[in-house]
Amino acid sequence: MHYYNEEDLDRFGEIAKYKPELFEKFLAWYQACQEEGELSRREKALIGLAVAVTVQCPYCIDAFTNSCLENGSNMDQMTEAMHLASAIRGGASMIHGIQAHNAHDKISM
Amino acid sequence: MQQAVQISRTRTSEPLPSPVSFKQKLGDAVLNAFTIDTLQVNVGKLCNQACKHCHVDASPNRTEIMGRDVVDSCLRVLADSEIGTLDITGGAPELNPEFRYLVTQARGFGCHVIVRHNLTVIFEPGQAELPEFFAENRVEVISSLPYFTASQTDNQRGSGVFDKSIEALKRLNAVGYGVKDGLVLNLVYNPVGAFLPPLQETIETDFKRELRDRYDIVFNELFTITNMPIARFLDWLRRSGNETSYMTKLVSAFNPATFPGLMCRTLISVDWTGRLFDCDFNQMLEMPLDSGLPQTIFDFDIGKLATRRIVTADHCFGCTAGSGSSCGGSVAV
Numbered sequence: 406m407h408y409y410n411e412e413d414l415d416r417f418g419e420i421a422k423y424k425p426e427l428f429e430k431f432l433a434w435y436q437a438c439q440e441e442g443e444l445s446r447r448e449k450a451l452i453g454l455a456v457a458v459t460v461q462c463p464y465c466i467d468a469f470t471n472s473c474l475e476n477g478s479n480m481d482q483m484t485e486a487m488h489l490a491s492a493i494r495g496g497a498s499m500i501h502g503i504q505a506h507n508a509h510d511k512i513s514m
Numbered sequence: 515m516q517q518a519v520q521i522s523r524t525r526t527s528e529p530l531p532s533p534v535s536f537k538q539k540l541g542d543a544v545l546n547a548f549t550i551d552t553l554q555v556n557v558g559k560l561c562n563q564a565c566k567h568c569h570v571d572a573s574p575n576r577t578e579i580m581g582r583d584v585v586d587s588c589l590r591v592l593a594d595s596e597i598g599t600l601d602i603t604g605g606a607p608e609l610n611p612e613f614r615y616l617v618t619q620a621r622g623f624g625c626h627v628i629v630r631h632n633l634t635v636i637f638e639p640g641q642a643e644l645p646e647f648f649a650e651n652r653v654e655v656i657s658s659l660p661y662f663t664a665s666q667t668d669n670q671r672g673s674g675v676f677d678k679s680i681e682a683l684k685r686l687n688a689v690g691y692g693v694k695d696g697l698v699l700n701l702v703y704n705p706v707g708a709f710l711p712p713l714q715e716t717i718e719t720d721f722k723r724e725l726r727d728r729y730d731i732v733f734n735e736l737f738t739i740t741n742m743p744i745a746r747f748l749d750w751l752r753r754s755g756n757e758t759s760y761m762t763k764l765v766s767a768f769n770p771a772t773f774p775g776l777m778c779r780t781l782i783s784v785d786w787t788g789r790l791f792d793c794d795f796n797q798m799l800e801m802p803l804d805s806g807l808p809q810t811i812f813d814f815d816i817g818k819l820a821t822r823r824i825v826t827a828d829h830c831f832g833c834t835a836g837s838g839s840s841c842g843g844s845v846a847v
Binding site: 411415445446447471474475476477479481 | 663710
């Protein structure tokens with residue numbers, strides 16, 4: 406027994422069972438963001454995968470892995486995107502070390 | 515030759531787990547042929563490779579190849595009709611002893627000849643000068659290269675195939691393919707797995723850049739082809755647990771805008787025994803032409819066949835998904 410089921414990704418639309426007008430707005434925004442624009446679909450798919458890994462959403466990781474492949478990316482490129490996202494996440498932790506420095510310096514002689 | 519993988523046991527009698535049938539999706543639409551401008555001749559299942567996605571189940575162990583009598587009948591049809599293109603496929607068609615006869619005879623009466631050439635066959639005994647043979651006969655060469663890196667290509671087509679393919683492409687370039695007018699070299703991309711191809715123009719740009727920068731290789735066009743859920747690829751889908759999700763993906767991407775460009779509407783397919791089919795996929799599934807039509811190359815009648823009703827089944831979702839798929843690549847924007 407686990408909370409995440411692969412099949413649930415296909416049930417995304419069921420969120421509209423309640424407050425459908427809000428889900429419709431969300432879906433229009435979500436889809437519009439992925440359209441070709443100043444960034445290509447491929448660039449957006451790589452950003453999506455990087456964010457998906459960062460927010461650790463298994464559904465998003467599944468969806469954006471497919472999207473990356475279907476936009477012509479390979480695993481080396483996808484791995485670079487995932488490393489960058491993870492490195493930023495690591496950096497976000499590391500920069501808080503300055504807070505520790507500050508705290509240390511404040512109370513130390 | 516490389517060791518063959520197993521021959522698929524998947525047959526058309528085993529239904530695909532499609533959420534709806536292709537006939538339901540078609541609704542009131544009718545798929546008829548517009549004309550026949552191409553005779554696609556599958557000269558047999560013998561191949562020096564045994565690719566994981568092969569819809570023909572071709573391999574070095576297959577023995578079914580077209581003989582001279584069927585070849586001559588194909589040539590008669592081409593000579594006596596307005597069909598301007600001969601599209602030769604297999605297997606590796608070059609391994610059929612009648613291959614060069616078929617090409618030279620067809621070229622002799624002005625037929626445009628396409629060969630679906632797997633590149634590595636030039637390393638088989640007696641095949642080293644194939645690039646020169648192709649060039650002398652002004653054959654259009656269409657070759658599969660699923661990706662511009664070795665790992666993806668070898669995963670699908672067998673260990674060492676990528677390096678051999680690169681060497682073969684260099685030899686084709688050396689005789690003028692992809693370089694000189696009239697010596698056309700087109701490549702085919704198909705996904706290495708259970709996903710749809712990228713936009714053709716996007717991945718073509720990548721292939722041209724990467725093959726030029728990495729290997730100094732040039733070519734004319736890249737065609738994207740969707741993996742068809744039949745035969746060996748269907749076996750893989752089932753073994754890997756991807757069958758249902760792949761069919762759902764194809765059905766979700768169903769695109770009626772692909773209809774006008776579907777290859778079955780302008781092509782007719784011949785198998786190694788001379789039987790006729792709407793396409794090479796129907797041929798492998800042994801789905802004959804609509805009843806009442808001539809069924810073999812021996813009783814070919816273009817008047818009866820040119821606007822025939824196309825026989826469809828759920829595997830047809832493969833050609834109608836997204837931008838569509840045909841022997842000439844995507845068919846819709």
